[in-house]
Amino acid sequence: MKDNQDILLTIAATLRSFLDPLLGQPDAVDVAMYGVGLAVILGIIFGNAVILVWAERKVAGYMQSRPGPNRVGPIGLLQTVADTIKLITKEDIRPKGVDRWVWFLAPVVLFVPTLAAYAVFPFSDGLIAVDLNIGLFYFLAIASTVTIPFLMAGWASNNKYSLLGGMRSVAQMVSYEIPLVFSLVGVVMLVGSLKMSSIVEAQSGIWFVFLQPVAFLIYVIAATAETNRTPFDLVEGESEIVAGPMTEYSGMKWSLFFLAEYANLFAVSAIATTVFLGGWQPLPMPGALGEMLAAIPGWIWFAAKTYFMIFLFMWFRWTFPRFRVDQLMAFGWKVLLPLALANILVTGVGIYAYRMAIGG
């Protein structure tokens, strides 16, 4: 199975053999390869953001019976490029009275953990920057730090609406972090490992979305809230709190917030793919069709499933109206959290029942 896929792995091996005589020492080659990996991940993040901004506007357009961007380039493909140029050339305004360093660091602090989280995504069999033993835990730990820059931005802006927006976004993200993590526990119990590649390999027979449907539902809802997307986009409830913590940011600083938002969207979709949708595993089909599907490289499967999840999140965004803040809190704490805990209990009982039935 490994020989047909992974043109990317072949490229990596070729690059390594090319660097080997050039640098001499194996450690130096490793460092160089990590540098290449970092560059690739940055490329994925930026390229993705460009595509997703365009895709979101196209999806929004089509769902509202209008064409979406279609002026710049063929079918509007260069629209995001134009937007990017506009953002880069925009004046970088620093309002009077901001807490200078905290204000400056907030977008950076937001972007760095997002970048770091990409290290553990299993894009394909063997195509993973660092296959940590605690991969899932690492992702959750890194992802949970993005609440801090929101509070930093809100507080340092020296603006009461930004502060309120920041506080609200932090309250929301903290509330939904817990059901998000707990929804993944069921899968971890089934696999018995936090390693990303093990989680994907455990799904070669059946995807966990079928074994853990409730957990998948909880994950999707909590992930929507985590990425601050509609119907949970209270951070940007423009009629209530202007644009939340990023009100005072302009130009490149603002675009870093935006970039992190889309990088996060890709991240939660990638985790949903890895944990629930079988990662880079092909669609399990019997017979010749199954073989045909298995011939498609793993990273294409991974990308397809991830983009399906992203489309799902976009679909939510252009369908559902926004929650009210008290409804949001009540739903998170009184519905999702008990449901996630119950799911863990049922999974545990189920595992024991299965072992007893098997006679282990």
Added chain:
Amino acid sequence: MLGKGLLTGMAVTLREMFRKNVTEEYPEVQPDLGERFRGGRLELNVSKCIACGLCMTNCPNGSIKLTTVKDENNKRQLNTYVHNTGLCLFCNLCIEACPPKCIEWSKEFAYSGYSRDALIFDCMALDKQQSAEDKSQTTEEKG
């Protein structure tokens, strides 16, 4: 069933995704304005006009200015005919009053300009222009 409304909503938006767009792409596609559209310029058919001046007297804003001359048969002939669309409120009274029905609204609505003078149209000149264009078109077709 709990959450049925959410699924219904998602079905609606998904169906909408594959429907035809309703957007008119304006500069390329001109909108279909309909029979009774008011809001263009006044299009004057000079040869039909009897120079009675009813359009001018009916205009509540005085946006139509016309002058006449008498020809050799002592009949009134149109000398100048100016429509100031900057003053016009597109009430249609001039067109309703016209006995030979020689004025009508053009379908052209995008005639904004940088000064008020750009909104004043000499309808006789435009009519001549129009007929000249028609002529050139017919010759082109012949050629």
